[in-house]
Amino acid sequence: MANKRVKAQDVANLAGVSRTTVSFVLNNRSDSIPEATRQRVLDAARKLGYVPSAAARTLRAGGNNIVLVLTRYVVASEAGDEMHNAISAGLERCGLTCLLSRSAGDTSPLSRMLSEVRPCIIVSFFPISDDDRRMLEQLDIPLLELGEGASSPSEFSYANLQHRIGFAQAEYLIGRGCRDLVYVVGDDSLIEGIHEYRYQGVAEAVARHARVGLAGRVNVDADSGEGFLGLDEGMPDGVDGVCAFNDTVAAAVLAWAGRRGVDVPGDLRVIGVDNLRFGMFLDPPLTSVAIDADEGWSDAVVAAVLDRLGRAPAGDGAEGSSADAAGRADDAAGGGSGDFGIRVVARRSA
């Protein structure tokens, strides 16, 4: 088993050409190379199972096409999962390679990661420390932060997506006649960031309607026994609409309502987020906000990455691109609707 590492020279030998030619063919710079030669090289490479050394090519070329995406545990949801898939697929389609880390910059230092792999851009779903931010600047690695401050959510930010989700919940309830809303969150501290954004979205929607009020936030401690801790005490009187942080929290609210004899949706309308399947098996079936990752926000993220990299979007050559990624990203979202793939799935609970 002569299992020696095969390199460009071996391919060149087998094809009867020089290393230069091999490199040209393999990197699609073969304009000036006769088709016959090209094929010989390609065949040789295939036969030998040649894959160029990532390290050498990166070193020589001065960079690679890796997009490093920083995520961490937030709350598992199909929507979140699909979003990662959609982003990954979208980047691959543009010739970029998408790699996720679930610890770098969070439980493990970012610099450690960077000495193993140096991406051409970093996309982070959570806020990066100032030190890390400085380091990236030093290293000339662009950073796309998706989870910016809730105060001024940029067009692409994860914060903005969350904001819109809350907004959509509230708008729906108000449209159904609710006048006194409340926001209910779970006790999972890991979701704090997200629920803040969503709450702001709810608040904004409420502010836009004259005679609608928002009675603040209520916490459900879902871990404690029957899981209604906080609801009995916390639920303000007169509330007729609940925006739940997600479908799980909504399920808790529904169970609580059932127990207390509160009629849903007659006395109280409840809307969740995620549109998980179990929602349709609740009593009453749960109305929820679905996020369609494939056609919405993930496209905006891919567009933003491309813009930062100074590359044109996939599938077209020249385009006046640069500062106005916002416009393009918005266009990319769900057939120009700019809704980031957010939609309400109406069932009986609201």
Added chain:
Amino acid sequence: MANKRVKAQDVANLAGVSRTTVSFVLNNRSDSIPEATRQRVLDAARKLGYVPSAAARTLRAGGNNIVLVLTRYVVASEAGDEMHNAISAGLERCGLTCLLSRSAGDTSPLSRMLSEVRPCIIVSFFPISDDDRRMLEQLDIPLLELGEGASSPSEFSYANLQHRIGFAQAEYLIGRGCRDLVYVVGDDSLIEGIHEYRYQGVAEAVARHARVGLAGRVNVDADSGEGFLGLDEGMPDGVDGVCAFNDTVAAAVLAWAGRRGVDVPGDLRVIGVDNLRFGMFLDPPLTSVAIDADEGWSDAVVAAVLDRLGRAPAGDGAEGSSADAAGRADDAAGGGSGDFGIRVVARRSA
């Protein structure tokens, strides 16, 4: 803004030493270097924000410490998410860098990924194509396949984990007096692989008990309206126990039972998988199998990776390691219990 790429030479200049010394200090081979010099180098590196070039160091050293984990969309669950986190954290603790890909080897070719980053080992949650397998062999990259054939699930395999989950479900129901089980799956084709493994586990448990029968599999088409398609027709008579593929499917069964006036758990016991929070809000609250990623199977995976790499487990120097990773992995699982962190959370439904 003199933002020139800082390299080892710059650090050496600032510290007043040679590149060699810098390299020694930064790679912890500084046995022979005086502490004062060491500090000077460290300070200089910090001040300049120096991070060694990943490409150069990999090229020169002939390898890196990257573990590439191949996953893809299966079914989002907190358990799966936590498992990835636990594996990632476990590997980092051993000095390895964990990177996930959600497309390589699946929607995008593995070779493309490999020409961007060459890991020292690949861990795959799904079966790798024969071509890719050959390629990895060629490239001398060890492959740890977690989703092996259901026929002979190895001790570490994802298949085996799934097998045990099904087994645990059935054992619990049998222990509660069930004599006629049925397995209920959703219509999500993506989960086919997993549910096959789990079903085999159920079958094995049933086979171990003399007077217990298994009435096969029933499909719920959760997408269709009320979501009971298949249950009305498919549910065999006389069944007194349901092993549901997951909590969502279990929720469908519970809803169906409520509608048909089947008493749970009196006439029918139902157990799910994942122990999702919403289960406690169902009526009756759902009994489920929880998978404790932190202390169970993920440790076994980390141990297996280390073994393949020929490295000793973290935290100890010499240990007679090699072929018997099975033993070690099993030991690592949940306080030596070898249960991979699988446990039944009993509620009223079973």
Added chain:
DNA sequence: CTGAAAGCGCTTACAG
């Protein structure tokens, strides 16, 4: 159209 050569930034024997 093809080849010889430089050089990317590092690590690591090897001399001093």
Added chain:
DNA sequence: CTGAAAGCGCTTACAG
């Protein structure tokens, strides 16, 4: 204890 030098495998001007 420290430095000069080789070389990892590739890509890319540059000559032929």
